[in-house]
Amino acid sequence: MIAHLVRRATLAGAAAALVAAGTAGAVIGLPSDGSQVNNDPAAGIDPNQNAGVSDVVGGSLAAGGPRVPWATFEQKSGSAQKIFVRAFKNGQWVTQGPSLNIDQNVEAEAPSIDFAGPGRTVPWDAWYEPNAALGGEKQIFASRFVAAANTWQPEGQDRGSGVPSLNINTDKEAENPSVAGGAAVAGADPVPWVAWEEEDGNVNGSGNHDQIFVSKGVKQAAPNAPCNGFKPSANNSVSNFCWQQVGLDRLAKNGGSSATGDPTLNIDPSRNGVEPDIAFTGPNDTVAWTLWYEKDNSNLGLRNNEQVFAAKIVADPHADGGFNWRAVGNGTAGQTNTLDTTGANGFGSCAASTAAEDACSLNKVATNDAEDPRVAAGTLKPGQPTVPWTVWSEDVGGHHAIFVSRLVGGDHFELFNGGNPVSGPEDAGTPDITFFGNTPYVSWTAANGADKKGFVGHFDAYGNFVTDTPGGISLIPPHGAAPLIDARVALSSSCTADPFSADGTNCAPGAINAAFDTFTTAGSPQRLFSQALTGGPNCVLFYKCQLQVVVHHHRAVIVAKLRQRYKVGIIVDRIKPRSTGRKPRSTERVGRVPLGTHPRSTLRLKWDLRVNGKPLKKGRYHVTLRALDKKGNVAGLSKPVTIRIR
DSSP states (O other): OOOEEEEEOOOSSTHHHHHTSOOSSEEEESSTTOOOSOOBGGGTBOTTSOEEEEEEEEEOSSTTOOOEEEEEEEEEETTEEEEEEEEEETTEEEEOSSOOOSSTTSBOEEEEEEEETGGGOEEEEEEEEEOGGGTSOEEEEEEEEEGGGTEEEEOSBOOSTTOOOOOSSTTSOEEEEEEEEEOSSTTSOOEEEEEEEEEEOOGGGOOOEEEEEEEEEEEOSSTTOBOTTOSSOOSBBSSSEEEEEOBOOOBOTTSSBOTTSBOOOOSSTTSEEEEEEEEEEBGGGOEEEEEEEEESOOSSSOOOSOEEEEEEEEEOTTSBTTEEEEEOOTTOTTOOOBOSSOSTTSSOGGGSOHHHHHHHBOOSSTTSOEEEEEEEEEOSSTTSOBEEEEEEEEEOSSSEEEEEEEEETTTEEEESGGGOOSSOSSOEEEEEEEEETTEEEEEEEEEETTEEEEEEEEEOTTSOEEESSTTSOBOSSOOSBOOBOSSOOEEEESSOSSGGGTTTTSOOOOSOOSEEEEEEBOSSSOOEEEEEEESSBOTTTBGGGOOEEEEETTEEEEEEEEOSOEEEEEEEEEEOOOOSTTOOOOEEEEEEEEEEEEOSEEEEEEEOSEETTEEOOSEEEEEEEEEEOTTSOEEEEOOOEEEEEO
């Protein structure tokens, strides 16, 4: 039972400590001493050899349990490169199973990790590596974690010699997978969906180009059963899952437009589609979205610059996997743009002309180069369905900047942040995005001489973008901005939006209640690190980030639901009168009020409407509740509420 506490807020004593407490945007090392993640020699992770590209996700092996970071990364091992997974448990990184490589002697690359299965309790990892048994071409692989045996089980059809490649064509090179756990039917157990790029086609004699493909995992009734009726292969499963390609057939192998070919998502299959990302959004998070960008010269008379595209699944009994893909862009309001073989160029309405292609793109300026898109499910308002939120890097004249966009009205994208980039004047790229509750976090890298600096920031409750790492990501303890390799700063959180978190409004409190990242430093050796980002709106500590302040005469009652034991207090900001026109009102800090330490409970705290011993003057104020850890760092904030003093 939750206790209901009524306390009188006092202003003496602890006030000085609260004034000196940490501010929003604190960065905490994972682990607290800031030591590197890639360090477990007994498991084959030599900290003196290079780490590489990483990915991270928040998850738990117990349904409804607190989510902790799970990181997957490239790790050099002599002449080979292996894929490993480590989870942050009880304050330290713990290796989960052995190397995932199918062949331990090759260079495996670009791992991606997410959770699926009953209660979202089963980690899945996808990556690529060459395979000699399938002719030496790079193949896409995916494995699920078997917790009881502490091992990774490769899944999929036997494509030859027992090798479970996901490739549409195993004689073609494939790279850069992205995995997302999701269910297209509300209430069903999520399964892995994997997007990747693979060479295919020969449009107008232009040769093979990278195409975007997606397959979903389908669990079989019995192990090693034939995958009857599945494409691209009906062979037996090597374990429990078969892979089913998804989409309408559009592109002939080594050919052009064909309704009996392969289900590419490319808007323009005559050029390269690369670096896909995938997520599930919408009501009950049942709609898969894939993002990618296309580059190089068109052989259909379309654009030659880099453009970002997005497509969602739509139920279609005539399409592979039961779904076709519908492109959605900045100019597609009221349109239906199915990725099929119709239209002037035989690849759907988006490929019929440059005007149509531009409308289907997400670029701020359709003719500028845009690249490196990432997508996350999220909503700014608790209780509303999630939508895809996207980030990418776009040329703005002399340098690249990071833009944020999200789906509006179900049929088109609109830029967020007033259409302005979240990055600074440096050349910025390789962004990532995640939601922590209802708060979007964005990361990117920026030029720093021959190396890169990394940045992370979030949107506050007023819609302003706040940089959590001013000056760039620093190691713990701070020693100035750390030089990073040219790879994204991977982001996730302990409260991502999915059906098991009520889309970020009801996450289990744990040791880490924050967004977090992984990043790899430049130099020799390259080292992998992880940090948590605290101090922003926190819907885990304060249920739904909600706060009530009821003012009556010269007193107020502060009501919120605190879900872990913390010291709490409020910050008070005066709302200045609007100077001219419709310009947003500005605020100025009045001060902080300590409200004591409280256990997990529904708080009902009395406040005498004084700050620093002085009563508030007539006017309007923002009041925000915050939690502080034992060191005085801000662990999280509620959303602000507005009060009026008459």
